[in-house]
Amino acid sequence: xxxxxxxxxxxxLDVFARAAPDDTQRPFVVASGGHYPRxxxxxGCANAAGIRGDQLISAALAFAPDVVVRDRDGDAEAAAxxxxxxxxxxxxxxxxxxxxxxxxxxIAGSMRLFGGLTQLLALLGASVxxxxxARRMAVAPTPTAALMLARAGHTQPVLRRSALPDVxxxxxxxxxxxxxxxxxxxxxxxxTTFGAAHALPRAGLARRFGQHVxxxxxxxxxxxxxxxxSYEPPPRFERKLVLPAPIDNVEALxxxxxxxxxxxxxxxxxxxxxxxxxxxxxxxERYVRDRGIPPSTAEFRLGAxxxxxxxxxxxxxxRLARVTLPASVEAIVLTSDETAPxxxxxxxxxxxxxxxxxxxxxxxxxxxxxxxxxxxxxxxHPEHRPEYATSATxxxxxxxxxxxxxxxxxxxxxxxKASPLEQPSAATDAPRPLWLLDEAKILSGALETAPWILRDxxxxxxxxxxxxxxxxxxxxxxxxxxxxxxxxYRDHRYGTDDxxxxxxxxxx
Amino acid sequence: xxxxxxxAAIARLLTHPAIWRGGDCASEPASIASGFAELDAALPGGGxxxxxxxxxxxxxxxxxxxxLTLPAxxxxxxxxxxxxxxxxxxxxxxxxxxxxxxxLARLIVIRGCSSAEALWAYEQALRAPECGAAFGWMQAHEDxxxxxLQVAAREGRTWGVLWRRPGQRAxxxxxxxxxxxxxQQTRLAVRVLKRRGAELAQPVLLxxxxxxxxxxxxxxxxxxxLQRTSTSPPPARQHRLRTSQRKAS
Numbered sequence: 001x002x003x004x005x006x007x008x009x010x011x012x013l014d015v016f017a018r019a020a021p022d023d024t025q026r027p028f029v030v031a032s033g034g035h036y037p038r039x040x041x042x043x044g045c046a047n048a049a050g051i052r053g054d055q056l057i058s059a060a061l062a063f064a065p066d067v068v069v070r071d072r073d074g075d076a077e078a079a080a081x082x083x084x085x086x087x088x089x090x091x092x093x094x095x096x097x098x099x100x101x102x103x104x105x106x107i108a109g110s111m112r113l114f115g116g117l118t119q120l121l122a123l124l125g126a127s128v129x130x131x132x133x134a135r136r137m138a139v140a141p142t143p144t145a146a147l148m149l150a151r152a153g154h155t156q157p158v159l160r161r162s163a164l165p166d167v168x169x170x171x172x173x174x175x176x177x178x179x180x181x182x183x184x185x186x187x188x189x190x191x192t193t194f195g196a197a198h199a200l201p202r203a204g205l206a207r208r209f210g211q212h213v214x215x216x217x218x219x220x221x222x223x224x225x226x227x228x229x230s231y232e233p234p235p236r237f238e239r240k241l242v243l244p245a246p247i248d249n250v251e252a253l254x255x256x257x258x259x260x261x262x263x264x265x266x267x268x269x270x271x272x273x274x275x276x277x278x279x280x281x282x283x284x285e286r287y288v289r290d291r292g293i294p295p296s297t298a299e300f301r302l303g304a305x306x307x308x309x310x311x312x313x314x315x316x317x318x319r320l321a322r323v324t325l326p327a328s329v330e331a332i333v334l335t336s337d338e339t340a341p342x343x344x345x346x347x348x349x350x351x352x353x354x355x356x357x358x359x360x361x362x363x364x365x366x367x368x369x370x371x372x373x374x375x376x377x378x379x380x381h382p383e384h385r386p387e388y389a390t391s392a393t394x395x396x397x398x399x400x401x402x403x404x405x406x407x408x409x410x411x412x413x414x415x416x417k418a419s420p421l422e423q424p425s426a427a428t429d430a431p432r433p434l435w436l437l438d439e440a441k442i443l444s445g446a447l448e449t450a451p452w453i454l455r456d457x458x459x460x461x462x463x464x465x466x467x468x469x470x471x472x473x474x475x476x477x478x479x480x481x482x483x484x485x486x487x488x489y490r491d492h493r494y495g496t497d498d499x500x501x502x503x504x505x506x507x508x
Numbered sequence: 509x510x511x512x513x514x515x516a517a518i519a520r521l522l523t524h525p526a527i528w529r530g531g532d533c534a535s536e537p538a539s540i541a542s543g544f545a546e547l548d549a550a551l552p553g554g555g556x557x558x559x560x561x562x563x564x565x566x567x568x569x570x571x572x573x574x575x576l577t578l579p580a581x582x583x584x585x586x587x588x589x590x591x592x593x594x595x596x597x598x599x600x601x602x603x604x605x606x607x608x609x610x611x612l613a614r615l616i617v618i619r620g621c622s623s624a625e626a627l628w629a630y631e632q633a634l635r636a637p638e639c640g641a642a643f644g645w646m647q648a649h650e651d652x653x654x655x656x657l658q659v660a661a662r663e664g665r666t667w668g669v670l671w672r673r674p675g676q677r678a679x680x681x682x683x684x685x686x687x688x689x690x691x692q693q694t695r696l697a698v699r700v701l702k703r704r705g706a707e708l709a710q711p712v713l714l715x716x717x718x719x720x721x722x723x724x725x726x727x728x729x730x731x732x733x734l735q736r737t738s739t740s741p742p743p744a745r746q747h748r749l750r751t752s753q754r755k756a757s
Contacts, residue, residue, distance in 0.1 A: 362590070362636035363616060366629055374621045375629075378602040378612045390602035392617070431723040434574050434605060435598035451732035456723060477723040483691035484570025485723050506598060507723045508574040 002108040002159065004121065005146035006084060006128060007136040011101045012041040014133045015076040027067040031057050040072050077101070080133065083239075083263060085231040087127050089270035091120065096143070096228040099177065102150065104143040104228065117157060131259075140164065143228055144220040148175040148194070161222050168220060169195025176216060182209050194220070237267045237336040246285055248328035250320050253282075257316055258309075260334040265309045267336075274305025274342030280316065281333040288327040295333075298323050301372060301394065303363035305340040314360045318368035367394075384463045385471060386436055386504065430459050431477050433487045433505030440502040443488065447501060450481035452488070461489075477507070540667060543579025543719075546712050551685070552704045556580050558640075559665040561658045561683035565674045565701070567690040569597070572716035575608075576689070576696065577669065579719070581641055582609045584667070589640030590614040592633040595626045596645050608720035627653060634660035634668050641667040655682040 008014065012030045027046035031037040037057045049064035060067055077100065085103050088095045091114065094106035107120060114120040121137060128135045138149035139157035145164055152171050158164065171194045173183060185208075191197050197205075198217050206214045218224035241256050257280070268275060282296040283289075298319055306312060367375045376392035383389045446452075457476030464470050473489040480486055487505030539555035541548055548554045556562060556577075566573045581591050591614060593600065599619075606612055618629050626646055633642035634657060642661075654670075661668040670683065686702040697711040716722055 362592070362633060362639055365632055365636075366616070366618065370618065370621050370625055370629060374618055374625075376617050376619070378600060378605070378615060378617060380602045380606050380612070386601070390599065432604035432607065432721075433601055433723070434608075434721050435569070435596070436601040437598055454731055480568075480570065482568050484568045485572075486570050487723075505601065506570045507721070508569060508572070508598075 001106060002111075002139060002141060003104050003143045003146040004107050004124065004137055004139045005098070005102055005104045005143070005150040006088065006124065007138075007147070007150040008081070008084065008101045008128075008133050009136055010041055010043075010134045011077050011080060012072055013043055015073055015080050016070050017043075017132065027051065027064040029057070029060055029067055029069055030072050031069050033071055037069075037071075079239075082231075082234075083131065084128055084133065086233050086263070086266050086270050087131070088124065089231070089233065090127070090266055091124060093230075094228070095231045097231055098143060098147055098228070102147055103231070104146055107139075121157075140167075142220055142222045142226055144176075144216060144226060145222075148220060151175045164221050165195070165198075169193060169198070173197055176220075178209075178213065178216075182213060185209075233267050233270045235271075237264055238333065239263050240283075240331055240333045242331045243329065246328040246330050248325055250323055250325060253320065253329070253332065254317075256332050257320070257334075258313065260332065261309050261312045261316065264334055264336065265307055265312065268307045268339070268342070271339075272341060272343075273339040274307045275302065275312070275336050275338070276305050276340050277301050277338035278312075278334065278336050280320075281335070282323075282325065282329045283331040283333065284327045285330045293326055296323060296325060296329075299337075300368065303361045303367075305342040306364075307342055311360050311364075315364050315368045318365060322369070384461055385469070386432075386461070388469075390436070430475075431456060431487070431507070434508045435506040437504055437506070440489070440504045443501040443503055452481065453479040455479055455485070458490075473502075475504070538665070540580045540583055542576070543583075544576075544714050547576075547698060547714060550698075550700055550703075550708055550712050556667050557685055558667050559662045560685065561654070561661050561668040561670060563670045563672055563681055563683040563686040563702075565672050565686070565688040567674055567688070571689060571691040572696045572714075572719070572722070573671075573689050575716050575719045575721045576698075576714070577641075577643075578608050578610065578721060580667070584640035585611045585614045587640065590616060590638055592616045592618065592629075592639055592642045594618045594630050594633065594642065594644045594646070595621070595623075596643070604721055623647060630668075631657060631660045634666045635664040636666070637664060639664065639666050641669065643669045643671065645671045651680070651682065658682045658684075 013028065016028070016030065025045070027043070027049050029042040029046050029051060030040045032040050039051060039053055039055045039057065039060050042051045042053065042060070046060070046064060046067055049067070051060045051063050051067065057069060060069075081097055081101065081103065085095050085097055088103060088105045092105050092107055092110045096104050098104050105124075107117075111117050111120055114123055117139070121139070125135060125137060136150050136153065136155070138146050138152075138154055139159070140146040140149050141158065141161045141164065145158065145168060148168060148171055149158065152175055154167070154171075158167050172192055173186060173194060175194070186192070186197060191200065194217070198221070202214050215224055219226040239260055241260055243253075243256055247253060260280075264275065264278070277300065279297055279299045282298070284293060284295060289295075298316075300315055300319055302315060306315075363375065372394050376394065379391050379393050381389055381391040443452075455477045458474035459476075460472070460474055462472040470493065472492045474492060475487060475489045478486055478488045485507035486503050487507065488501055488503045490501055491499035493499070538558040539551070539553035540558055541555040542551065551557075564573065585591060591610075593615065596617065596619065600615075600617055602612055605615070616633075618626065621629065623646060626644065630642060630644045630646070633639045657668060657670075660666075674688065681702070684702070684704055686700075688699040688701055690697050690699070692711075692713060694715070694717065696714045696716050698714060699711040700708040
């Protein structure tokens with residue numbers, strides 16, 4: 001086993017700095033709440049001004065009157081940590097959150113795939129840094145040791161278990177998550193380093209401070225099992241990105257959308273899913289919201305489950321090009337509405353097999369630009385009335401894979417009103433035209449000028465008295481004077497025998 | 509060398525793709541059989557061209573113009589490629605299409621968009637490798653747009669069909685194949701207006717009465733519809749009742 005610990009030393013600052021990069025140019029501190037707020041973290045500019053951690057905010061203001069003070073955002077930090085954990089899941093299946101700003105991941109099984117330890121660590125670090133977080137990393141055979149080394153800034157990887165005692169012994173005990181009282185008592189006894197604590201009699205140490213202290217020391221040295229609780233990504237993806245500045249044209253959203261799609265792709269990969277339906281909400285500025293204008297939302301539906309960022313981005317770009325913003329946007333929220341299992345893609349045996357880059361299916365491209373109601377796939381519907389025998393469905397609904405959390409329940413639940421005469425009429429031997437007119441066309445004038453020849457019929461279709469679209473028609477195949485074959489009917493709805501003639505279809 | 513060997517050598521030489529003789533058709537790199545032997549004989553390569561535009565000038569609706577293309581579409585779908593219909597003039601009637609053997613899940617129908625959007629969709633469909641045939645019923649075409657579509661069809665290896673009314677016939681076209689369809693008694697006359705090959709004087713006559721989607725076979729003798737004010741009942745032939753619940757009771 002080989003563990004790497006990714007420590008985010010300035011997470012409290014980074015969650016604010018991501019949203020407003022300009023603030024990094026000025027003294028900036030994050031404060032704890034309460035009556036006497038203290039400095040939790042300060043940026044380099046504030047440090048230069050003399051501001052240190054755990055100072056009172058009033059003292060910090062005395063050092064730098066123009067300091068920007070923000071209250072600590074615990075929720076944002078937790079979300080950021082979950083984001084980093086999800087990122088790491090792209091590299092290894094075993095990832096755990098061990099502290100409020102640290103994640104450990106088991107990497108022994110992934111080194112070969114990613115081209116060695118150095119390469120893998122570089123990839124990990126780059127992927128965390130690309131999200132705007134400062135990080136510190138360490139490698140050790142146990143998760144506890146990796147955490148200690150990361151905190152101590154020991155970046156040299158420790159690969160062998162036998163090297164652990166020498167490396168850990170000089171480290172201060174404050175690198176471990178012991179209670180402050182434990183640390184204070186040990187310090188009073190002159191025990192400040194890991195090595196000194198480990199040299200103490202184990203029975204006495206356990207009696208004085210509890211068994212967990214001894215266990216922690218043993219786990220760091222791989223002398224006791226150290227089970228880790230695996231991080232599991234949430235079942236539904238929803239991520240909000242606050243934009244650096246309000247944006248009022250859609251093209252400028254590209255950067256933010258890219259970032260969210262990257263996150264979504266990482267989440268999908270970690271859960272082994274592909275997205276079928278997703279939506280992007282564009283949240284307007286507060287003064288617009290107060291006027292009662294709801295967020296603009298764009299929904300995306302894909303023809304088949306997809307995960308590749310290039311694919312998702314292409315679909316989104318086409319669709320967003322048609323969105324008009326009623327007001328400027330300050331934040332965007334990407335949500336996965338429906339997902340389906342999607343197996344990974346095997347790498348090709350030969351290099352040229354990889355040439356087929358991500359190709360966005362035609363259906364997705366057409367629908368993202370033209371809309372779902374324009375691009376349809378037909379299906380037959382068991383119904384005698386010709387108008388209702390064709391149903392236009394959206395192409396995605398024919399995907400037969402099971403959905404993980406589709407919001408509708410039950411496979412293909414039919415909640416249509418059951419009709420008394422329902423029976424499939426597909427196997428009819430009666431002639432049916434390939435084209436059906438959108439509206440039956442009345443023929444009164446056309447029949448007067450030249451005779452139409454009836455070639456076949458009549459075929460009585462009488463149905464629909466139960467749902468208000470009652471019809472009673474005699475259908476004929478007729479030849480027009482110009483030589484075309486059409487489907488016409490005589491309307492007997494009103495019980496008379498001399499109803500009007502209508503043209504309803506074309507035998508194209 | 510005997511004369512037979514000579515002629516065999518010459519024949520082999522003449523199959524070179526760079527050589528084209530006025531009397532015969534250019535060899536089409538790939539084609540899809542139309543399902544009608546007489547028509548295949550008249551088309552270069554022995555079928556509808558894959559990777560090129562085909563223009564079909566239809567004299568009027570209802571003469572079997574779509575039925576003419578259905579066997580090729582069924583064949584393309586069997587290869588796993590899909591079919592896209594852009595802006596068809598009427599609603600495609602699913603039960604008839606399914607009865608004709610078309611896989612409806614592989615038939616994408618685009619209706620109700622502007623002509624610019626339709627043109628865009630047409631080009632996308634022609635370029636897409638998964639699309640085997642793209643039919644477009646667009647109204648007007650600029651020459652430039654047409655040439656673009658032809659390039660797209662060639663790159664995507666898609667059979668593109670442009671449906672046109674005969675009035676648009678006079679203009680020159682970028683499509684390498686252009687056919688005019690008109691009814692002749694009970695048959696469909698296909699005149700080859702343009703092909704990569706010699707001109708064809710005689711139209712090809714096809715009997716579409718037996719094809720799937722045809723109204724009836726054999727064609728019975730008809731009777732004219734009398735004036736609409738007439739009170740005469742419908743002709744007293746077999747009265748095929750489908751669902752007349754009320755009448756049955």
